[in-house]
Amino acid sequence: MTAANIGYLVQLSFIVGAAFFVMGLHLMNSPATARTGNRLSAAGMIIAVSAEVVFVFQGHVGIWNWLIIIGGLVLGGGLGLRMARTIAMTSMPQLVSLFNAVGGGAAALLALSDFIALDGHRVLAGDAPGLDGWRTLFILADVVIGSVTFTGSLIASVKLMGLIRGRPILLPGGRILSWFAIVCGLSVSIVLILAGTGIVTYEPSVLYVLFTVALVCALVFGVLMVLPIGGADMPVVISLLNAFTGTAVSMAGFVVGNVMLIVAGALVGASGAILTRLMANAMNRSILNILLGGFGSAEGTQSALTGAGGSVREVSVDDAAIQLGYASKVVIVPGYGLAVAQAQHGVRELADLLEARGVEVSYAIHPVAGRMPGHMNVLLAEANVPYPQLKEMDEINPEFERTDVALVVGANDVTNPAARTDRSSPIFGMPILDVDRARSVIVVKRSMGRGYAGVDNPLYVNPKTGMLFADAKRGMQELIAAVKAL
Amino acid sequence: MNVSTLLDSLTVFVLAILLGFEVISKVPATLHTPLMSGTNSIHGIVLVGAIGLAATADTPPTAILAFVAMAFAGANVVGGYWVTDRMLQMFKRRPVPTTDKAAK
Numbered sequence: 268m269t270a271a272n273i274g275y276l277v278q279l280s281f282i283v284g285a286a287f288f289v290m291g292l293h294l295m296n297s298p299a300t301a302r303t304g305n306r307l308s309a310a311g312m313i314i315a316v317s318a319e320v321v322f323v324f325q326g327h328v329g330i331w332n333w334l335i336i337i338g339g340l341v342l343g344g345g346l347g348l349r350m351a352r353t354i355a356m357t358s359m360p361q362l363v364s365l366f367n368a369v370g371g372g373a374a375a376l377l378a379l380s381d382f383i384a385l386d387g388h389r390v391l392a393g394d395a396p397g398l399d400g401w402r403t404l405f406i407l408a409d410v411v412i413g414s415v416t417f418t419g420s421l422i423a424s425v426k427l428m429g430l431i432r433g434r435p436i437l438l439p440g441g442r443i444l445s446w447f448a449i450v451c452g453l454s455v456s457i458v459l460i461l462a463g464t465g466i467v468t469y470e471p472s473v474l475y476v477l478f479t480v481a482l483v484c485a486l487v488f489g490v491l492m493v494l495p496i497g498g499a500d501m502p503v504v505i506s507l508l509n510a511f512t513g514t515a516v517s518m519a520g521f522v523v524g525n526v527m528l529i530v531a532g533a534l535v536g537a538s539g540a541i542l543t544r545l546m547a548n549a550m551n552r553s554i555l556n557i558l559l560g561g562f563g564s565a566e567g568t569q570s571a572l573t574g575a576g577g578s579v580r581e582v583s584v585d586d587a588a589i590q591l592g593y594a595s596k597v598v599i600v601p602g603y604g605l606a607v608a609q610a611q612h613g614v615r616e617l618a619d620l621l622e623a624r625g626v627e628v629s630y631a632i633h634p635v636a637g638r639m640p641g642h643m644n645v646l647l648a649e650a651n652v653p654y655p656q657l658k659e660m661d662e663i664n665p666e667f668e669r670t671d672v673a674l675v676v677g678a679n680d681v682t683n684p685a686a687r688t689d690r691s692s693p694i695f696g697m698p699i700l701d702v703d704r705a706r707s708v709i710v711v712k713r714s715m716g717r718g719y720a721g722v723d724n725p726l727y728v729n730p731k732t733g734m735l736f737a738d739a740k741r742g743m744q745e746l747i748a749a750v751k752a753l
Numbered sequence: 754m755n756v757s758t759l760l761d762s763l764t765v766f767v768l769a770i771l772l773g774f775e776v777i778s779k780v781p782a783t784l785h786t787p788l789m790s791g792t793n794s795i796h797g798i799v800l801v802g803a804i805g806l807a808a809t810a811d812t813p814p815t816a817i818l819a820f821v822a823m824a825f826a827g828a829n830v831v832g833g834y835w836v837t838d839r840m841l842q843m844f845k846r847r848p849v850p851t852t853d854k855a856a857k
Binding site: 281284285288289291292293295296297298299301302304305306308309312315316319320322323326328331332335336338339340341342343344345346347348350351352354356359362363366367369370372373374376377379380381383401505506509512513516517519520521523524525526527528529530531532533534535536537538539540541542545632634639640641642644645648649651653654655657659 | 758759762765766769770771772773774776777778779780781782783784785786787788789790791792793794795796797798799800801802803804805806807808809810814815816818819820821822823824825826827828829830831832833834835836837838839840841842843844845846847
């Protein structure tokens with residue numbers, strides 16, 4: 268087979284691989300077929316990577332280059348596999364962020380080395396003919412977006428791991444520095460693109476310096492963008508960073524002239540954009556508002572009672588167990604507290620006991636419950652909860668009227684009725700789970716501390732609400748024991 | 754980069770975005786975490802670019818960049834698909850009877 272024929276075959280394999288990606292994502296439309304979809308997508312990846320290996324194999328690749336390829340893949344792949352096998356489901360957001368960071372980083376490195384190794388200075392100096400302003404544009408877009416994603420996702424991951432505070436971190440002068448990085452990075456990029464088109468000319472050394480400035484601005488901006496963002500806004504930020512990586516990979520596709528990278532990056536970008544919008548809508552906040560950050564950051568853990576009026580009614584474990592055990596319909600509302608306490612197995616066990624007593628149990632999942640989109644669903648699936656029991660907000664809200672007991676485990680702001688009624692509340696207008704419409708409510712909560720938004724929750728002083736003060740996991744164990752004793 | 758290559762690439766880019774919106778808006782909220790993790794693995798396709806880079810690296814700086822890019826993209830692809838699969842196998846319609854339940 269001639270080299271040209273192999274080239275065509277490789278191109279064809281890329282199209283097949285891209286088609287597998289699309290079909291794989293299509294199968295994600297149902298939990299029943301999603302696993303097949305993911306495997307189809309993985310098969311597409313294997314086809315594409317094998318094709319590329321065949322393609323470079325027929326060129327003159329030195330032993331060192333093979334060592335780089337094999338060594339890098341074994342090292343990275345090995346570490347990735349190790350983390351993927353051992354990570355706890357509760358820690359999924361940080362792992363996904365980490366993979367997002369390395370993906371964005373790899374995309375940025377492609378353009379960076381394209382700039383260094385190929386004809387970077389020649390292109391930028393305008394020596395090469397044609398549309399090289401475009402090439403410069405794509406190189407810069409890739410490097411800038413990829414770098415922002417890299418540092419931004421790393422910070423997000425580190426925050427989620429709890430290595431640095433999850434609460435918003437506001438550096439003195441941080442916002443000014445952010446704007447400086449944006450303005451500086453953009454203006455340097457514009458100069459570089461102009462140099463690429465040949466409108467202006469600089470010495471190559473000057474271009475390298477300018478390029479480095481753009482790179483540093485992007486890396487710094489990534490850090491400054493994510494640092495001030497608090498834990499509960501993480502679902503939005505992770506989705507946004509996911510969209511960024513997709514875009515960076517697409518740009519890398521333009522730079523290295525590979526259609527498959529363009530297609531795959533575009534698919535990921537579209538997915539990230541959809542999720543970002545869904546998450547922002549579920550919080551009734553604009554993306555800009557979230558990025559500007561810092562909401563509720565001034566207050567610490569003041570009592571949620573102040574200003575709410577009325578008194579809190581504490582409920583004993585036995586009373587709660589009686590309410591649950593003799594109910595006909597119970598809706599469980601999980602939140603981030605459940606993930607922190609690893610209480611998903613306890614919740615499932617309690618639900619099993621109740622179902623054995625003939626109680627109808629379902630779960631109400633708010634779109635932004637947890638730290639990433641769909642976080643609660645994965646945890647409950649891990650605990651063997653059948654997915655038809657997991658209800659989305661729009662589906663479950665009309666059912667609260669017919670619910671005997673709403674059991675809130677580690678959720679706060681997403682159940683706050685003030686979002687519906689109190690125009691002065693910072694979370695007014697945010698869609699919530701209407702737990703206060705149930706006949707009675709039991710809230711399992713560690714203390715009267717406020718939620719992330721730092722606002723009072725009138726649900727806790729509602730006469731039909733009973734507060735069960737306990738860590739989510741211990742609370743579940745006590746409830747299980749009490750229900751068994753009924 | 755010539756004009757027709759650029760236009761071809763842009764066409765593919767725009768169509769792929771529209772296709773992505775179409776396909777992904779049908780994914781239920783239950784699967785949003787695996788979706789995100791799965792699309793994460795898909796952007797590991799930069800591995801293909803990294804291989805091309807590693808094959809042509811001929812100076813120490815580009816060799817180092819290529820090695821790091823390979824390791825990053827490799828972790829992204831292998832870890833991403835594996836963990837997505839691990840998550841998706843947990844989604845079941847009916848619970849599997851656990852042994853401790855049978856013992857009780």
